[in-house]
Amino acid sequence: xxxxxxxASADEIQAPTDGEVALEAEELRKAKRVGWIWIFVxxxxxxxxxFGSEAGVETTFNLSLESDLSITLPSRIxxxxxxxxxxLLGIVQSMRPLPKRTIFTVLxxxxxxxxxxxWATRDSSFSMVGMLQxxxxxxxxLALGALAGVLCERSGVVNIAIEGMMLxxxxxxxxxAAASGNLWIGFAVGVVSGGILAYGHAGLSVTxxxxxxxxxxxxxxxxxxxTSYLAAQILTKYPDLNRAGTFARIxxxxxxxxxxxxxxxxxNNIYVYVAYFLLPFVTFMLFKSRWGLRxxxxxxxxxxxxxxxxxxxxxxxxxxxxxxxxxxxxxSFLSLGSVGSFQQNMTAGRGYIALAAMILGRWNxxxxxxxxxxxxxxxxxxxxxxxxxxxIPSEFLLMAPYIVTLFFVAGFxxxxxxxxxxxxxxxxx
Amino acid sequence: xxxxxxxxxxxxxxxxASGEFPxxxxxxxxxxxxxxxxxxxxxxxxxxxxxxxxxxxxLIILTDTDVLxxxxxxxxxxxxxxxxxxxxxxxxxxALFAGAFGSLSAWSETLLRATPLILAGLAVAFxxxxxxxxxxxxxxxxLGAIFSAxxxxxxxxxxxxxxxxxxxxxxLGGFLWGGIAGVLKxxxxxxxxxxxxxxxxxxxxxxxxxxxxxxxxxxxxxxxISKNMLEQARLHRFIGGERVDIGIFVAIAAVVLVWWVxxxxxxxxxxxxVGLSPDAAKYSGMKVALIIALTLAAAGGLAGLAGxxxxxGATGVLTGGVIGNLGFDAIAxxxxxxxxxxxxxxxxxxxxxxxxxxxxxxxxxxxxxxIVIVIxxxxxxxxxxxxxxxxxxxxxxxxxxEAQSFTxxxxxx
Numbered sequence: 001x002x003x004x005x006x007x008a009s010a011d012e013i014q015a016p017t018d019g020e021v022a023l024e025a026e027e028l029r030k031a032k033r034v035g036w037i038w039i040f041v042x043x044x045x046x047x048x049x050x051f052g053s054e055a056g057v058e059t060t061f062n063l064s065l066e067s068d069l070s071i072t073l074p075s076r077i078x079x080x081x082x083x084x085x086x087x088l089l090g091i092v093q094s095m096r097p098l099p100k101r102t103i104f105t106v107l108x109x110x111x112x113x114x115x116x117x118x119w120a121t122r123d124s125s126f127s128m129v130g131m132l133q134x135x136x137x138x139x140x141x142l143a144l145g146a147l148a149g150v151l152c153e154r155s156g157v158v159n160i161a162i163e164g165m166m167l168x169x170x171x172x173x174x175x176x177a178a179a180s181g182n183l184w185i186g187f188a189v190g191v192v193s194g195g196i197l198a199y200g201h202a203g204l205s206v207t208x209x210x211x212x213x214x215x216x217x218x219x220x221x222x223x224x225x226x227t228s229y230l231a232a233q234i235l236t237k238y239p240d241l242n243r244a245g246t247f248a249r250i251x252x253x254x255x256x257x258x259x260x261x262x263x264x265x266x267x268n269n270i271y272v273y274v275a276y277f278l279l280p281f282v283t284f285m286l287f288k289s290r291w292g293l294r295x296x297x298x299x300x301x302x303x304x305x306x307x308x309x310x311x312x313x314x315x316x317x318x319x320x321x322x323x324x325x326x327x328x329x330x331x332s333f334l335s336l337g338s339v340g341s342f343q344q345n346m347t348a349g350r351g352y353i354a355l356a357a358m359i360l361g362r363w364n365x366x367x368x369x370x371x372x373x374x375x376x377x378x379x380x381x382x383x384x385x386x387x388x389x390x391x392i393p394s395e396f397l398l399m400a401p402y403i404v405t406l407f408f409v410a411g412f413x414x415x416x417x418x419x420x421x422x423x424x425x426x427x428x429x
Numbered sequence: 430x431x432x433x434x435x436x437x438x439x440x441x442x443x444x445x446a447s448g449e450f451p452x453x454x455x456x457x458x459x460x461x462x463x464x465x466x467x468x469x470x471x472x473x474x475x476x477x478x479x480x481x482x483x484x485x486x487x488l489i490i491l492t493d494t495d496v497l498x499x500x501x502x503x504x505x506x507x508x509x510x511x512x513x514x515x516x517x518x519x520x521x522x523x524a525l526f527a528g529a530f531g532s533l534s535a536w537s538e539t540l541l542r543a544t545p546l547i548l549a550g551l552a553v554a555f556x557x558x559x560x561x562x563x564x565x566x567x568x569x570x571x572l573g574a575i576f577s578a579x580x581x582x583x584x585x586x587x588x589x590x591x592x593x594x595x596x597x598x599x600x601l602g603g604f605l606w607g608g609i610a611g612v613l614k615x616x617x618x619x620x621x622x623x624x625x626x627x628x629x630x631x632x633x634x635x636x637x638x639x640x641x642x643x644x645x646x647x648x649x650x651x652x653x654i655s656k657n658m659l660e661q662a663r664l665h666r667f668i669g670g671e672r673v674d675i676g677i678f679v680a681i682a683a684v685v686l687v688w689w690v691x692x693x694x695x696x697x698x699x700x701x702x703v704g705l706s707p708d709a710a711k712y713s714g715m716k717v718a719l720i721i722a723l724t725l726a727a728a729g730g731l732a733g734l735a736g737x738x739x740x741x742g743a744t745g746v747l748t749g750g751v752i753g754n755l756g757f758d759a760i761a762x763x764x765x766x767x768x769x770x771x772x773x774x775x776x777x778x779x780x781x782x783x784x785x786x787x788x789x790x791x792x793x794x795x796x797x798x799x800i801v802i803v804i805x806x807x808x809x810x811x812x813x814x815x816x817x818x819x820x821x822x823x824x825x826x827x828x829x830x831e832a833q834s835f836t837x838x839x840x841x842x
Contacts (some may be wrong), residue, residue, distance in 0.1 A: 060652050070519075121823050129529075149579075160564075160622065160626075162548060162836070186750050204810075204813075204814055208814045208816045208817060208818075209815075211813065213562055213564075214624060214809070215758075215814075216762060217564075217760055217761075217809070218806055218809050218810045219766075219806075220757075220814060221757075221761065221805060221809065222803060222806035222810070224754075224799075224802055225799055225801075225803035225804075226488075226803050227799070227806070228799035228802060229488070229799040229802070229803055230492065230799045232797030232798075232799055233492045233797050234492065235795070263492045302501025341667070344599075349630065352626050352629075352630070353630075354616050355623075355626065356623070356627060358627070359623060380459045393641065395634040395635070395637045395638035395641075396638065398634050398636070399630070399631050399634040399635070402627045402630045402631050402634075403627075403631065405623070405627050406613070406624055406627045406628070406631075407774035409613075409619040409620065409623050409624060409627070410613045410616075410617040410619040410624070417560070
C-alpha cells in the first residue's frame, strides 16, 4: 500500500507510481495464469471424464427424497459440454481477465465437481439432494465454529480452543437437556457453557497475558478431560442423563415446498436456521456497525483504539465471549442437533476444521461459511462415493480440503491476511 | 508484519540464559549456588502440580455420590463428610501413585508410556526454542510410525541392523513431515500452527489410506491393522516379563543430544537466536529461513522417532489409533518441562506416571482414567500462567518466570 502525503495535489494522487504499474502487470500475469489453469482443467475434464464415460451411458441425479423428481443426463456428452464451457471461460480469462474472478473460480470448481459426479456415478443414479442435505448438516457446526474464531480473532485474540469450547458445550447442552427434559434448556446451556470457557480464555489471554495459543491448548485439554471424566463418571452410571434427543426438523411453509431447494435449505433443525441468521448478521455487524469497527480496530491496532478511548480489554472480553457462544452453538448442534446424546470426544477435531474454515474464509463469517461448505461437501461426497465405489481412495477426498487450506495459507491463490494484532497481548496503559 | 511489542522471548531460553551466566544474579555477595537456583526453578512446577492435584481432588469429591450424601448430612455428622471426602481422594491418589511408581512393573509401565512423550515433548520443546509452536507432533509421529513400521515388517535382516534402520525410518518420516511445515514457514511465512494442524489431519488420512493397501495389510485381511513387525525389529524388553523396552534409552539419548545441540553447538545458538529475535539473527548474518525450516524438520524427526518407538515397542503393529493423542500430550510435557530437555524428561516421566497410574486407579476405585487429563490441563494452566500461581500462593516474582509468550503469534508472522 502506498501512502499519499497529505499535501499531494490531485494529479499526484492520480498518477500511478512505478510500483503500482508493476503491481498491475503482476496482477495481469496472475490473471492470465489462472485462465491457463482453467483451460487445463477443462481439457482434463473432457479427456478423463468425457472419454472416460462410455458412449450412450446415462447418469441419473435424484433431486428429491420425497418425490421421484430426477434428471437424467447423457454422461459423455454432459462432460464434453462442461469441459468446453470451462475451456471457453479459460480462453476468455487468459485473453482478457474477467471481472470478479472469485465468482468465476467458484463456478469453475462447481462445474468440475459436477462433471466428476456425472462420471463417477455414470450408469446409475445418485441422490443429489441427499448429498447436498448432508453437506449443509455437516457444514453448519463448522461454520458456527468458524464464526467463533472470527469473533475472537477480529478482536485480536487467537482462538485454537474452538474444539474445547464445542466439546464442552456438546456435553453441557446434552446433559442439561436430558436432565431437564427440555431441549431448549439444553440449547441455552450449550451457548452459555461455550461462553463460560471463552470467559476463561479471555481471562487467561487478556488479563493474565498467557500466550493465547497455550491458553487455547489448556482449554482444549481441560474440555476433553472434564467431559470424558464426567461422561464416564455420571453418564455411564445414569444412562438416562444421556438421552437428550434431537431437535425435530422444522419445515418452513411455502419455501420448504419448493422442490429440490426447499428440501435442502428449508427443512432443517433450529441450529441451521440460527446459522442462516447469525452468519450474515455478524458479517453485517462486524463490517458495517460501530461495534464492529471497534472490534476490528482493537484487533488491528489496539494502541490506536485505546488512544481514542476504546476499552481494549472489555472489547476483547466481549468478542471472545460472544465467540464462545457461537462455539457453544456449534458444539451443542453435535449433541442436540444431530446425534441426540453425548459421546466421548464427539467433536473429533471439528473445532480445528472450523479454524481452518475461518482462515480459508479470510476471517470473514460468510467466507468461512463457504469454506465450511467445502469441508462439508468433501465429507458427504466421500461418504456417498464410498457406497458407489470410485477409483479414488476415499481418504484422499477427505484430505483434499486440508491440502487446499495448506496451499491457501502458504499464499497460493490469495494470501490469508490475519488481523494485525491477532495473538498479541495488549498492555493497557 | 513484525510487531515490535510482541514479546518473542521464550521462557526456556530465559531460564537457560540465567543458568548459564551465574554472574547475572541479584545476590550482591557473589553468586547464588546452582542448586538453589535449581530448587527455585522447581517452585512453580511443584506448586502447579500440587494445585492441580488439589483441584482434581475436589472434582473427585464432587462426583462421588457417597461423599455427596455425606455432605448432605453435614450438620448431623460433619466429621463423616470430611473423612469420607478425605478417604475418597486419598484412595484415588494412593492408587494412582502405586500404579505409577509403586513397584517395578509400575515403573515399567510409567517408563513405557513416558518414552514417546519424552521424544515428542522434545519435538515441541525444540521448536519452542526458535519461538515456533509445533502443534503437529501428532502428524509427525504418525508419519514416523508409518515409515518405521514399513521398514520393520519388510526387511528381514538381523536386529542389529533392522532396529536402527527402522528407527531411522521413523526419524525420516517425521523429518519430512515437519520439514513441509518448516519450508512453508521459511519461504511463505505460513504460520506453523495452521500448517501443522492441517498436516495432522492429512497424516491421519494418509495412515487410514495405507491401512487399506496390500503393502501394509497382511494378505487377505481387510482389517485396518498392519502386518506384525518382524520379531527382530521389536525393541528389546530388558526386564523379563515387563513391557518397558530399550526405547527409553533411545529417548534419554535424545534428551542428551538435544541438550548438547541447544547448549553447546552453533546450530543451537542460532536456533535460540532466531527464537529470541529473528531480525537480530538476520542482521548478524544468520540464515533465518534455513534455521526455521531446519528447526521444524528436526522437531519432526524427533516426533517421528517417538512414533517409531511406539510401533516397534509397545504395539508391534500399525493401527489407525496407534498414536492417539500423544502428540498433544507432548505439548503439555514441553510446557511443563519449560522447553528444557531435562525438564521435558522429568515432565514426561510424570505424565507417563499419571497415565500408567490412572489405569490402576480406575481398577481399584472406579474413578475414570480421564481425570488425569483434567489434572494435566490444570498443571499446564498453572505453569503457563505463573501469574495465577503467584496470586494464589502470594509469592514474589522470580526471574525465570518473566517471559510469557512462547511463540510468535500469527499476527506477527
